[in-house]
Amino acid sequence: MKTLVLIIGLLSMVLATRGDDKKPTPDRERYGFFLAGNRTWTRIPFQLHSNLIIVPVQINDSDTLQFILDTGVSNTIITDPKVLQKHPLTLTRKVKINGAGEGNNLTASVSVNNQLSMGGLRAAHHNIVILDEDILKLSEYVGTPIHGIFGYEIFANFVVNVDFQRREITLMKAERYRYKKNKGDRYPITIQDTKAYTDALAVFEGGKSLPLRVVLDTGAGHALLLDRSRSTALMPLPEKVVRAQLGRGLNGIINGSMGRIQKVRFGRYELDNILASFPDSVAFGMKLVDMPERQGNVGCELLRRFNVTFNYPDRYVVMKPIKRLMRESFEHDMSGMELRAQGERFSNYYVDKIIPGSPADLAGLQEGDELLFINNNSTKDLTISDIYKALQKGEGKEVSLLIRRNGQMIIASFALKRMI
Secondary structure, three states: OOOOOEOOOOOOOOOOOOOOOOOOOOHHHOOEEEEHHHOOEEEEEOEEEOOEEEEEEEEOOOOOEEEEEOOOOOOEEEOOHHHHOOOOOOEEEEEEEOOOOOOOOEEEEEEEEEEEEEOOEEEEEEEEEEEOOOOOOHHHHHOOOOOEEEOHHHHHHEEEEEEOOOOEEEEEEHHHOOOOHHHOEEEEOEEEOOEEEEEEEEEEEOOEEEEEEEEEOOOOOOOEEEOHHHOOOOOOOOOOEEEEEEEEEOOEEEEEEEEEEEEEEEOOEEEEEEEEEEEOOOOOHHHHOOOOOOOEEEOHHHHOOEEEEEEOOOOEEEEEEOHHHHOOOOOOOOOOEEEEEEOHHHOEEEEEEEOOOOHHHHOOOOOOOEEEEEOOEEHHHOOHHHHHHHOOOOOOOEEEEEEEEOOEEEEEEEEOOOOO
């Protein structure tokens, strides 16, 4: 999978909702986020696609929608307005949204007084932002239908445990949660502008150590992003980097470079040879001039190696390493091609970009080619994450592809090559 698929959560406005969860109250009379039936906790299964947490959500009487759970996005956002055609929402006003990316601000509408549910979680009298058009096209990059993003209000109201092994989220009332040492190490966090900041991370390169303030960001699929425009003290770019489209923000594509950092320490845990993304300032840093000081963010490619408990109310995070995953190397695509999913349920995969001089380029692959088989496995049986996994493991491994180009079937083969 790509090391960064999405960078979200840089909204320029906040829509307030009321909250009242101090005493047992019938669900129909409550405001804000709460657990149904006055329960104290609930478990919710999730899917992990392209290192993003995808959860099932219903809005009012809608079908089940798929939302990205993002620790820092301040509002509930419908990114694909077509999904509401069967059950349209009442819109009250227009707003502009500013975020990372090289494009212009997005326009959206606001709907108030909605009901939201996710498993045993409920939100009543809830405000929702609906983009005027699906400019992000998240479904095409993630490879499964994506209808929206949300998160901060959930993390702000509950203690949230993310179990990446079981693919399960547990929400607990903050007053009922008690930290225990066997749950992992506890690190303080600061909440500013709906984001969770930690100073527990440091990078090492050439014998030098540099402590960083980073955002814990489940809305990003990469391991580590370093924003060099935010600090002149940051180390220079690694000697070997590749240019890449790092992901998508609320204002479009985020371009930059990717390279390897010798070692990263999170608390007392060390990870070697980690992949890091370095966004161009025009796509990222210049959009953050009014944001609190930070040098980057940590995404789910690193976080998924831990069992993570976010406690925004008491301002700390608990990290318990998963031994098997801590030994797993950080890898990037070794083919040199980027894919985009289209068609029904986004299960048809097309070559979107080719890196010049890469194995895919030398094998004659072209933008627009449709990928039908990879190593005798039909792509109809694979997710886009499955395909990326197959293309980022085993340097020197031969890969055989059956593609369709202008109605003709073509076989292409190449050996994977580590480019970073």
